[in-house]
Amino acid sequence: MPYRHLFKALQWGLILFCLCFAMVGGTMAERLLELLQCQPHANPALRSCAWLPNALGLRLAPFLSAGGISDYPFVLLQNFWALIAVWMVALIATHRAARNAASTAALPDRGKTRYPGITGADAGRWASRAAFWVLLLGLAGFCMAFGTPILGNRVALEVLGALGCSPGTFDPFSSPCMSAPGFWTHRLAVYVIPLAGPLLAPVWLFMAFWDILLAWTLLTAAAYILQDHLSKRARRPAP
Structure with a gap:
C-alpha cells in the first residue's frame, strides 16, 4: 500500500474511531464486550479470560456507566489516550513518508538516476x-x-x-x-x-x-x- 493511501486509511480510521466512541460509546462498548465474552475485573488466578480481553474490557466498561454523549468524549480520552497517541504518531510518520516519496517522484530525470529507489x-x-x-x-x-x-x-x-x-x-x-x-x-x-x-x-x-x-x-x-x-x-x- 502506498504511503499516501496508508495515511488516508489511518486518518479516516482515527476519525471514525473517535466519532463512534464519542457519540455512541455505550452501544459500541456493549457490542464489543459481547464479542469478547469476558467479564471485566475477573480474577486472573481463575483463568476466566485471557489478559488482553480483560484489559480491553476494563477500558470499555466505563462507557456503560457514562452519562451519555456529554460524557463519552471524556471517557474516550481517559481510557484510550495511549492508543490515540500511538495512532497520531503513526499518522505523522506516514505523512512524512508520503511527502518524502512525493518529493522524490518530483525530481528530474538526472536526479532520479543519481538517487535510485529504496534498497x-x-x-x-x-x-x-x-x-x-x-x-x-x-x-x-x-x-x-x-x-x-x-x-x-x-x-x-x-x-x-x-x-x-x-x-x-x-x-x-x-x-x-x-x-x-x-x-x-x-x-x-x-x-x-x-x-x-x-x-x-x-x-x-x-x-x-x-x-x-x-x-x-x-x-x-x-x-x-x-x-x-x-x-x-x-x-x-x-x-
Missing part, C-alpha cells in the same frame, strides 16, 4: 534507526512511569486493575490475587505498600525490574551500534 541497505538502516529510537523512548517512558514517586504507585495500581486485581488499602497482600503467579503481581507488590510504596518508586524500579532494564538497555545499545555501523557503511565511498 535493502536503506530499509535496514531506517529500520535499525527506528528500532533504536523506539527502544530508547520506550525505556525512558518506562522509567518515568515506574520510577517517579507517586506516579509509579498510580501506574502500578492501573496495571493491577487491568489484571483484575485490587490490593487492600492497609494490607495489600490481603487480596488473594496479589499472590497469584505471573509477571506483574510480585514485581508491583512493593509499589502498593502504604507510605513507602508511592515515595520510594525509584528504588522499587531497580529492585523489581532490574532484569527488564538490563535487557532493554542492551537491546537499545545493540540497535544503536547496528544503525551506526549501517550509517558508516552507507557513507563509505563505493570502490
Whole structure:
C-alpha cells in the first residue's frame, strides 16, 4: 500500500474511531464486550479470560456507566489516550513518508538516476534507526512511569486493575490475587505498600525490574551500534 493511501486509511480510521466512541460509546462498548465474552475485573488466578480481553474490557466498561454523549468524549480520552497517541504518531510518520516519496517522484530525470529507489541497505538502516529510537523512548517512558514517586504507585495500581486485581488499602497482600503467579503481581507488590510504596518508586524500579532494564538497555545499545555501523557503511565511498 502506498504511503499516501496508508495515511488516508489511518486518518479516516482515527476519525471514525473517535466519532463512534464519542457519540455512541455505550452501544459500541456493549457490542464489543459481547464479542469478547469476558467479564471485566475477573480474577486472573481463575483463568476466566485471557489478559488482553480483560484489559480491553476494563477500558470499555466505563462507557456503560457514562452519562451519555456529554460524557463519552471524556471517557474516550481517559481510557484510550495511549492508543490515540500511538495512532497520531503513526499518522505523522506516514505523512512524512508520503511527502518524502512525493518529493522524490518530483525530481528530474538526472536526479532520479543519481538517487535510485529504496534498497535493502536503506530499509535496514531506517529500520535499525527506528528500532533504536523506539527502544530508547520506550525505556525512558518506562522509567518515568515506574520510577517517579507517586506516579509509579498510580501506574502500578492501573496495571493491577487491568489484571483484575485490587490490593487492600492497609494490607495489600490481603487480596488473594496479589499472590497469584505471573509477571506483574510480585514485581508491583512493593509499589502498593502504604507510605513507602508511592515515595520510594525509584528504588522499587531497580529492585523489581532490574532484569527488564538490563535487557532493554542492551537491546537499545545493540540497535544503536547496528544503525551506526549501517550509517558508516552507507557513507563509505563505493570502490
